[in-house]
Structure formats: structure tokens, C-alpha cells
Amino acid sequence: MELFYKIALHELIADILTIVDEREYSSKNALERVFKRVSGKDKERVRGLAHAYVFEIEKWKKKIDFIGNSVLKGTKIEELEPYLANLLRIGIFEMKFKKINPAIATDSVVRVVKERYDLNRAKFINAILREIEGFNVENALKSLKERDKTEYLSVKFSHPRWYVEYVIDLLGYENAIRLLLSNNKSQRYYIRVNPLKSDVDSLSEYLEEHDVRAARTPVSDVLKVLDYETPITRLEWYKKGYFVIQDLASAYVAHVLAPEKGEKILDLAAAPGSKTFHVAHLMENTGEIIAVDYSLERLRKMETKMKILGVKNVKLVHADGMTFKDMRKFDKIILDAPCSSSGTYRQFPEVKWRFNEEKIKKVIQVQKAMIRNAFKNLKKEGEMTYSTCSIRIDENEENIKYAIEKVGFNLVAYPFNWGERGFTEIGEMVFRSFTHLHDCNSFFIAKLKKE
Structure with missing residues (x-):
């Protein structure tokens, strides 16, 4: 070499x-x-x-x-x-x-x-x-299983112990094992068409011509990649912005938000920009989207990507989503909150080792601060989607209950057309996906309104 x-x-x-x-x-x-x-x-x-x-x-x-x-x-x-x-x-x-x-x-x-x-x-x-x-791994695992079954599962499937304990409690033993297995499978690619440059039928034909097998999904503008000869990122249409790589559940967020042409939208945690650009595409470059993020480096990458995708209605703002305030109120807000990323282990295995209970508690405080700030920035009758790529109830359903009981939001009964429902008493009104059930990131979405 x-x-x-x-x-x-x-x-x-x-x-x-x-x-x-x-x-x-x-x-x-x-x-x-x-x-x-x-x-x-x-x-x-x-x-x-x-x-x-x-x-x-x-x-x-x-x-x-x-x-x-x-x-x-x-x-x-x-x-x-x-x-x-x-x-x-x-x-x-x-x-x-x-x-x-x-x-x-x-x-x-x-x-x-x-x-x-x-x-x-x-x-x-x-x-x-x-x-x-000369070390016999299987014998060592067998011995560990006899001493500590939870630690055995943690080592065997290479997940943090807290995660193993959490998913067993959340889903039951059999489904927890299925999730652990699924997290260790090869990454699944999903691609979303850029409607400013193409449509899903034309994209399907292009992919077929380039030896990429793809299938339709429950999200109308997203295709599931089944097999490919050439890496997706080497295709000319990817380089020219005809489509983006975006997880299935992530791409559902903009559809739940349901932006309309001409609206003023706020994205409080915008980078790396997938959801921001999706909203821009659905609005056909009309209206205005204020994309806020605390990372200047990530915003600069968004700026480069915007040009490739032909996005023109997004204004990038380097600010903290917990405190950002605009002179005018917004019609709709996306809050894809910073989280433990515990739903993305298949895609980003390194995040498995970054969080413990103490760090997660700090992240939840940030999430709540962003919920409060979103409420202040939203018009009366305005709507917000709250989403995370976390499996945890305390980052999801409990935060939605906080938004309702302590902040003043109302939960919208959105007609989710796929996925699972959630937990606690509000579970039937929120969306969840799980890697082992839906072959995408484990995800949470709820729609809220300021009345």
C-alpha cells in the first residue's frame, strides 16, 4: 500500500x-x-x-x-x-x-x-x-453467565450494562435480546429523494439502472436500500444532491411536523441538518427556516450541504437552543433534542460507551430547557414536533408529560401510520420505532401544540 x-x-x-x-x-x-x-x-x-x-x-x-x-x-x-x-x-x-x-x-x-x-x-x-x-472466550463467557447473567449479556452482545438492564425492563427479556442482536447487525441504509431535483419514481429508476435494489417504505419520499454494487455515496446523483442518506424514522419527523408553504419555522438543534433540509424541501424553498445549533463547525458543514441540495430558505444561526430568542414568534418548531443516542447503536456504535446515568440526567435537563424555550418562541396555536433517537422513557414520554403539565403544551393526537405506540398514560398518542422491529434507528416522536 x-x-x-x-x-x-x-x-x-x-x-x-x-x-x-x-x-x-x-x-x-x-x-x-x-x-x-x-x-x-x-x-x-x-x-x-x-x-x-x-x-x-x-x-x-x-x-x-x-x-x-x-x-x-x-x-x-x-x-x-x-x-x-x-x-x-x-x-x-x-x-x-x-x-x-x-x-x-x-x-x-x-x-x-x-x-x-x-x-x-x-x-x-x-x-x-x-x-x-490460547484464551477460551466461550468458556470464560459460560463462567460469567453462572456468576452474573446481566453482565454476561452485556459482554456477549457488547452493550453497556445499564442499557441491557433498561431494555429488559422496558421490553421484556425476549424482545430485549432481539434488540441487542439487531443493534449488532450491519447498518441499514435509507435514502430520501430531494423533491427540488427529482421524485421518488425517477430515483427508483436511477438506482435500478446503477445496480441498487431499493424498496418503498411507510414514509413516501424514502427508499430502503436492499443491496448495491457501488457504494451509494459514489453515485453521481448523491454527489449532486438528488437524494440524501437519512434514517427512516428520522425522515418521518418532518412529515409529522407538516410544514406549509410560507411558514416561519424554527429548528432548535439543527445540525447535521437532515430534518432542516427535509422541511425546506417540503416547503419547496418558500417561507423561512431558522436553523439554530451550538456548533459552528457543524453549521459550516450544513452551509456546504445546503448548496448541494439547492436549499435557499434556511438561515443558519450559531446559538444555544436553550436560550435562543427571535423577535418574531414561529408557526412551527422542530426540537430534535440532544439525547443519549441510545437508539442509534447500529449506526454509531461509539456512542454506546459515552453515557452513564449521571450524564443522561444532565442531558434531560438540557432537553427540558429546550422544551421551555421552544414554548416561548412558538406562536399561539403553533405546533412543535419533539423527537429523540433514544429508547428511554425519561428522555421521551416523561419529557412530554413535563411539557404538558409544567410548560403549557397540549399533546396532538397525530394519526401515525406506522411504528409502535409508546409507554405511560400518554403512550397511545406518541410514536416509537425499534431497530429489531422496524430495521431503522430506535426513535421517538410526539407532536405538541401551544393553545
């Missing part, structure tokens, strides 16, 4: 994993940052390989660390220096998941450790990987 400077694939992967861990970037964002300093004729092939490694290591991180910690003495893999820990994870992944020859897997990692650190650490990692070579 020819790259513009000498660096082993394992170094690239460890760099990306460390950025994901330390800076809490998405794996895609971390990959982009690392590959800015890489060039050469093999760049795209290496990029694809590195992405596959990072995605799978993040997905199976709990199980990988269980294997490593079963062998380590006096320390844990999480306590090692982050870059060194990630090199060890790469070795374990290659040996126990990819079934690469143990000697080759060990040698590849040890050489990098020797170059980046010193001979002593190289010997340490070599000894650990040699011991892992």
Missing part, C-alpha cells in the same frame, strides 16, 4: 480510535481528521479498511476488553495509556474476531508498540497477546 508517509495501518486505526475516545468525535469525523494527512494511490482502499476496523472495534469494545482484562494482571485495559490500549484492542480484534493468524496479529501490533514506545512495553504487549492466543 502506497501512502505519502510511512505509517502502518494499525497506527492509523489506533489514531482514529484514540480521537473517538478522547474527543468524543464520531468515528466518521475522526476518520476524516486522520486521513487529511494521508495521500497516495491506495488512500481510499486504506480508508475503507480503517473505517471497517474502527466500526467493528467500537461495536465489540466491551467484549474485546473482557478478553483483554481476563488476561491482564494487576491492571485493566481501560487503565492503560489510551493509544496503547487501542493497539491492544486491535490485536485482540484481529485474533479473536477476524481470525487472523495469531502470530501475524501479534507481530503487527508489537512492531508499532516498539516504534511508538519502547522495548519493555513491546514485550509486555507481546506477552499479553501470546496469552490471549
Whole structure:
């Protein structure tokens, strides 16, 4: 493989994993940052390989660390220096998941450790990987199951313990297992047509001509990708903005909002922009959409995407959705609230390891503050969609009850035409999707009105 400077694939992967861990970037964002300093004729092939490694290591991180910690003495893999820990994870992944020859897997990692650190650490990692070579994972899991069934499920399916406990309580044991299994399956792609440039029938024909099998979905402007020869993002129509990649449940939000031409719309947590642009498309570039986000970098990416998609009625505003206030009130508001992202584990496995109960409580306080601010910015008789990609009741149904009882919203009886209903006494009036039932992100949507 020819790259513009000498660096082993394992170094690239460890760099990306460390950025994901330390800076809490998405794996895609971390990959982009690392590959800015890489060039050469093999760049795209290496990029694809590195992405596959990072995605799978993040997905199976709990199980990988269980294997490593079963062998380590006096320390844990999480306590090692982050870059060194990630090199060890790469070795374990290659040996126990990819079934690469143990000697080759060990040698590849040890050489990098020797170059980046010193001979002593190289010997340490070599000894650990040699011991892992003979480690029987299934026997260790069987023993764990006898001691702690919940921790066994957490390790076996590589999910946080709190999540396993939560979904068993929420869905029952059998459906919880189905959800855990489904979260670990390959990502499902959905694409939404850009009506400013095409229509769903023309898009279907284009995809068929380019060896992409796609099917209709319950959301009229969204297609489900079943199979493809060429990656979707390499197709000319994607590059020119004829369609976007957007999760099925995410694309339902704009339809529930039901924007009308000429309206003034506020999106309080706009980036990365999928829902904002969808609303703009449904409004046919009429009216005005104020898209607020706290991240200037993400807003700049939205600006670039707007030009590709032909969106002209969106004004980007760098502000905090908890405090933003406009001189005029809005007809409708989208609040796709920041959340635990516990419904997106199939798509973004790295988020599994970022939240605990304490962090989730803080996120809920942000959600409530944004609900209060949305109410202040909304016209009388105005409507808001509240959505999250979380499975949790405290981020969803409980927040809607808060919006009704403490803020002054009324819950709209929207005729959801697919998905499941929710929980608690308001459950029949809200929308939920689950990865194991609907083959998309687990999602929540409710429609509220200010009367």
C-alpha cells in the first residue's frame, strides 16, 4: 500500500480510535481528521479498511476488553495509556474476531508498540497477546453467565450494562435480546429523494439502472436500500444532491411536523441538518427556516450541504437552543433534542460507551430547557414536533408529560401510520420505532401544540 508517509495501518486505526475516545468525535469525523494527512494511490482502499476496523472495534469494545482484562494482571485495559490500549484492542480484534493468524496479529501490533514506545512495553504487549492466543472466550463467557447473567449479556452482545438492564425492563427479556442482536447487525441504509431535483419514481429508476435494489417504505419520499454494487455515496446523483442518506424514522419527523408553504419555522438543534433540509424541501424553498445549533463547525458543514441540495430558505444561526430568542414568534418548531443516542447503536456504535446515568440526567435537563424555550418562541396555536433517537422513557414520554403539565403544551393526537405506540398514560398518542422491529434507528416522536 502506497501512502505519502510511512505509517502502518494499525497506527492509523489506533489514531482514529484514540480521537473517538478522547474527543468524543464520531468515528466518521475522526476518520476524516486522520486521513487529511494521508495521500497516495491506495488512500481510499486504506480508508475503507480503517473505517471497517474502527466500526467493528467500537461495536465489540466491551467484549474485546473482557478478553483483554481476563488476561491482564494487576491492571485493566481501560487503565492503560489510551493509544496503547487501542493497539491492544486491535490485536485482540484481529485474533479473536477476524481470525487472523495469531502470530501475524501479534507481530503487527508489537512492531508499532516498539516504534511508538519502547522495548519493555513491546514485550509486555507481546506477552499479553501470546496469552490471549490460547484464551477460551466461550468458556470464560459460560463462567460469567453462572456468576452474573446481566453482565454476561452485556459482554456477549457488547452493550453497556445499564442499557441491557433498561431494555429488559422496558421490553421484556425476549424482545430485549432481539434488540441487542439487531443493534449488532450491519447498518441499514435509507435514502430520501430531494423533491427540488427529482421524485421518488425517477430515483427508483436511477438506482435500478446503477445496480441498487431499493424498496418503498411507510414514509413516501424514502427508499430502503436492499443491496448495491457501488457504494451509494459514489453515485453521481448523491454527489449532486438528488437524494440524501437519512434514517427512516428520522425522515418521518418532518412529515409529522407538516410544514406549509410560507411558514416561519424554527429548528432548535439543527445540525447535521437532515430534518432542516427535509422541511425546506417540503416547503419547496418558500417561507423561512431558522436553523439554530451550538456548533459552528457543524453549521459550516450544513452551509456546504445546503448548496448541494439547492436549499435557499434556511438561515443558519450559531446559538444555544436553550436560550435562543427571535423577535418574531414561529408557526412551527422542530426540537430534535440532544439525547443519549441510545437508539442509534447500529449506526454509531461509539456512542454506546459515552453515557452513564449521571450524564443522561444532565442531558434531560438540557432537553427540558429546550422544551421551555421552544414554548416561548412558538406562536399561539403553533405546533412543535419533539423527537429523540433514544429508547428511554425519561428522555421521551416523561419529557412530554413535563411539557404538558409544567410548560403549557397540549399533546396532538397525530394519526401515525406506522411504528409502535409508546409507554405511560400518554403512550397511545406518541410514536416509537425499534431497530429489531422496524430495521431503522430506535426513535421517538410526539407532536405538541401551544393553545
